[in-house]
Amino acid sequence: MLKNILCIGAGYVGGPTMAVIAKHCPGIDVVVADVNAERVAAWQSGEPPIFEPGLKEVLATCLGRNLRFTTDLDAAIPRADMIFVSVNTPTKTFGRGAGKAADLRYWEKTARSILQHANGHTIVVEKSTLPVRTAEAVERILKSGDGDARFDVLSNPEFLAEGTAISDLEQPDRVLIGGAETPQGRAAIEALAEVYAHWVPPERILTTNVWSAELSKLAANAFLAQRVSSINAVSAICERTGANVLEVSRAIGSDRRIGARFLGAGIGFGGSCFQKDILNLVYLCERLGLDEVARYWESVVTLNHYQKRRFTERMIHAMFNTLADKRIAVFGFAFKADTGDTRDSPAIEVCRELLAEQAFVCVTDPKALPAARRDLAGAGPRLSFTEDPYQAARGADAIALLTDWREYRELDYDRIHAGMARPPFLFDGRNLLDAERLHDVGFNVYAIGRPELSRL
Numbered sequence: 001m002l003k004n005i006l007c008i009g010a011g012y013v014g015g016p017t018m019a020v021i022a023k024h025c026p027g028i029d030v031v032v033a034d035v036n037a038e039r040v041a042a043w044q045s046g047e048p049p050i051f052e053p054g055l056k057e058v059l060a061t062c063l064g065r066n067l068r069f070t071t072d073l074d075a076a077i078p079r080a081d082m083i084f085v086s087v088n089t090p091t092k093t094f095g096r097g098a099g100k101a102a103d104l105r106y107w108e109k110t111a112r113s114i115l116q117h118a119n120g121h122t123i124v125v126e127k128s129t130l131p132v133r134t135a136e137a138v139e140r141i142l143k144s145g146d147g148d149a150r151f152d153v154l155s156n157p158e159f160l161a162e163g164t165a166i167s168d169l170e171q172p173d174r175v176l177i178g179g180a181e182t183p184q185g186r187a188a189i190e191a192l193a194e195v196y197a198h199w200v201p202p203e204r205i206l207t208t209n210v211w212s213a214e215l216s217k218l219a220a221n222a223f224l225a226q227r228v229s230s231i232n233a234v235s236a237i238c239e240r241t242g243a244n245v246l247e248v249s250r251a252i253g254s255d256r257r258i259g260a261r262f263l264g265a266g267i268g269f270g271g272s273c274f275q276k277d278i279l280n281l282v283y284l285c286e287r288l289g290l291d292e293v294a295r296y297w298e299s300v301v302t303l304n305h306y307q308k309r310r311f312t313e314r315m316i317h318a319m320f321n322t323l324a325d326k327r328i329a330v331f332g333f334a335f336k337a338d339t340g341d342t343r344d345s346p347a348i349e350v351c352r353e354l355l356a357e358q359a360f361v362c363v364t365d366p367k368a369l370p371a372a373r374r375d376l377a378g379a380g381p382r383l384s385f386t387e388d389p390y391q392a393a394r395g396a397d398a399i400a401l402l403t404d405w406r407e408y409r410e411l412d413y414d415r416i417h418a419g420m421a422r423p424p425f426l427f428d429g430r431n432l433l434d435a436e437r438l439h440d441v442g443f444n445v446y447a448i449g450r451p452e453l454s455r456l
């Protein structure tokens with residue numbers, strides 16, 4: 001039975017995952033190490049550096065009992081029986097594979113630290129999403145030492161989505177554990193399965209070989225993103241034909257073979273995973289000489305860029321082909337509701353385009369304003385921020401709703417309408433609002449994949 005778990009990387013994945021493990025496994029000591037001292041201090045204080053519903057409550061059950069955060073990685077490594085690695089693996093911005101391949105420098109550095117400080121037998125678990133066959137490289141590094149430390153490498157990809165991380169971890173559809181098909185590999189898989197068995201029913205714990213686990217993670221994200229791009233492609237047809245994408249997605253999703261989820265048309269997917277993982281898959285296919293397969297998956301990302309561009313083009317066209325000196329209130333900057341995360345948020349691209357058209361842009365968001373300020377740093381005096389959506393919309397020519405925060409549904413749109421310039425426009429990039437009612441209030445409403453409701 002395992003006694004000590006270490007996780008390297010206290011980010012969106014490492015922090016919540018370890019908190020849930022610590023909560024359900026009081027007999028295991030869980031330590032999370034991170035190079036970022038500020039982050040560590042925040043986690044350790046019980047006020048996590050990320051916003052995630054339910055996270056603070058889970059932390060409260062185990063912080064100081066069997067969960068702690070530290071910057072002292074070197075001291076934590078030799079004590080651990082099992083080390084999860086969830087450091088970030090961004091897309092490479094340089095050299096071979098730039099723009100597609102994953103930048104594995106943090107991973108390799110981490111593997112070398114483990115090799116240097118580990119003793120006895122340690123199970124190393126890949127939590128970060130990694131290119132297929134990374135485990136092999138990690139294993140080679142770990143076996144390059146001349147000490148007597150022994151290692152097993154497992155792949156245990158995380159499927160949690162931000163905003164629902166805690167419920168995804170508490171009731172996962174499945175837990176996937178990939179390991180070597182040897183007696184030692186199977187024993188390592190069993191040790192990790194026992195950790196999850198504290199709260200996950202056994203039939204939901206799937207075991208595979210390492211490569212299947214690594215590929216399943218990339219493929220799962222590619223499938224989900226492909227559904228979003230598919231419905232967004234349909235939304236473009238809807239806008240030209242008078243079909244309504246809400247009706248079409250309901251009709252498609254009622255087919256049990258297709259299913260209703262991830263058929264929400266919008267301004268395009270964002271987040272740290274979808275684009276990065278698909279590009280990773282594309283790079284892998286290219287390296288394997290599978291060009292047709294590479295182009296197939298790449299089109300999912302191409303369509304996503306098209307959808308973002310289409311949104312701003314529709315705005316420009318509707319507002320008499322010029323946005324110069326017009327005021328646009330941007331409702332929501334996070335890549336989805338219930339998170340302060342803006343990594344790869346479609347709002348970044350949309351706001352940049354609006355600013356390039358010389359509009360005045362005022363961004364509001366309940367959780368993501370600090371990140372938004374960083375993302376749009378240096379944009380100049382036409383850009384402003386406010387926490388108050390009413391203030392953002394005061395005197396504005398248009399509202400562009402970019403994140404599906406529930407609170408935007410509950411705003412007093414009569415009041416907002418009264419304070420706006422004439423004619424007032426509303427571009428709903430998430431199909432969140434009641435378009436007909438807002439049209440009755442007096443807005444010219446443009447929702448994704450639906451005919452415009454305009455008085456002009």
Ligand code: UDX
Nearest residue numbers: 009010011012013034035036086087088089106128129
């Ligand atoms: C996760 C996965 O790990 C990544 O592979 C996936 O594609 C996206 O989700 P996430 O938890 O969201 O990453 O990343 P992030 O919030 O950036 O957290 C990574 C943490 O690792 C950071 O706190 C960073 O300080 C830490 N880190 C990074 C280290 O402790 N050491 C390093 O060498 C590099």
Ligand code: UDX
Nearest residue numbers: 158159160161162262263264266269270271273335336
């Ligand atoms: C995703 C995967 O869902 C998760 O399993 C994996 O571990 C990490 O990547 P995440 O990026 O946190 O999670 O959020 P997700 O809910 O998948 O949304 C991704 C993007 O797609 C968001 O920008 C969201 O707004 C968009 N989306 C989602 C749509 O535009 N329409 C939909 O119907 C669903």
